[in-house]
Every structure is written in structure tokens, then in C-alpha cells.
Amino acid sequence: MENEKFNELLLIVKYLQKNKIDFPDYGTQNTHAIIAENDFNNKFQLIINRKGHLRRDNLTYQMMSKRFGILVRLDMSGSPHDDRFGNPVDTPHVHIFDEEHNNGRWAIPLSDLSDSEIVFELYDSLVLFLKYNNVKIDNVKISMI
Template identity: 40%
Template sequence: MNKKTSDKSNSKENEFPQNGKRFSIDLESLDGSEKFILDINRGNINSLKITYQTRWGNSIPLVRVDLNGPPHKNPDGVILNCPHVHIFKEKYRDQWA
């Protein structure tokens, strides 16, 4: 689905976050019927630790990309180093990478 920034997003505030900071950009489908949020988080101690995440509505994570962070353990016990991508699964939400 194609998306665009919503009219309430302020592009001046959407600069890449400083260490330990984050920001969110409101997105919507082209017809305005679906609302999404793009979150960008930057690590405090490790400034190269970055997370990009899209959410549907206010809380359902759809996709999350983790860069330069700690390893991740999937529900089946498989451990993945960074970078890795989390994709929403109904039973596990964003716990699966």
C-alpha cells in the first residue's frame, strides 16, 4: 500500500534524531482511510544503534528494522545478530525477526 505523510506531520521536526532521541512521522494511505506511524529511534550510548519501525494505528508494529543493536532471540530460540528485520506475525506480534 502506498503511503504519504499526513497533513499534520511537521517536516521541520522530522530531522534525524540526536543520540538518545526519537521521533515519529504520521503517515496515511493515499486515500486517507488507513493511518500509520513511522518511528525512528537512535541509541544514547551507541549512536549507531538505530531502529526504524512502522505501526498501524497507534500500537500494532508491522515492520521493525534494528541496526547495530544487540542480538535478537526468536521465539523458536534462533539468535540473530544485527542488522535484522522484525515482521508482524499474528501470534507473536513483532517478536519474530
């Protein structure tokens, strides 16, 4: 995706259609509808994936634009992926789907984007991901397993 379009989509203030997020069980994933603050036709989707094939603790978040595709993916667990120089980047890492980051092919250490401390992995990582994607969560109830 072109950098300009990516930045435009990322900066849009977004809200969950329902003010509740339930975490999926191990081995499953779920989706949550998100809409733009000033344009209800501009729809997004949060995917919380816990479908680990090799690792039971798999946890990935993905923000998608219904019209333009994947914007950002946060891998909290899993195998390392290469950065722009071919060096492995351990998890947690982020994939940004714009031209600058080779449409998500290069991994970025999470610490490069945020200095927030992740103590409670499920809750803290989700809040960090939603804030990065400009999703307002003031009145959102997050249910843990």
C-alpha cells in the same frame, strides 16, 4: 496481528503527511505521520529511534498503524534476537508483527528481505525500510545530521 490484516496494511500505498524527514539527534527519537493513499482516515506512523542506552549508535525504525499497532521494526544496531528456531540473529534484523513471525518475537536477517546494499547507513536503511512498507518517497527530502 492476523496475517491477512498485516498483509492488507503492508500493501496499502502510503505517503508522508509532510514531504520531509529529519533524523533525530543521538539519544532521541522522532515520529512522522503517514497516511494511506486512498483512505486519509487510515493513519500510520514512522518512528526513528536513536535512543541507545548501552550503544550510542542505536538505530531502529518502526512502522505503526494507528489502529492496529506495530507492523514492522528494523533494528540496524543492538543485541541479537532469536529466530524461529532459537538461533541468534545479529543486526541488522527485522521483526514482523504478524502471526507467521510470532507477532514480532522472532528476528529475520535483513538480508532475507532485501539484497539492497547499505552503504550510507542512515539514508540507505531508511529508504529500504520505507520501500518495504510501501511508503512512496519520490518527493521526500531526507535531512541527515
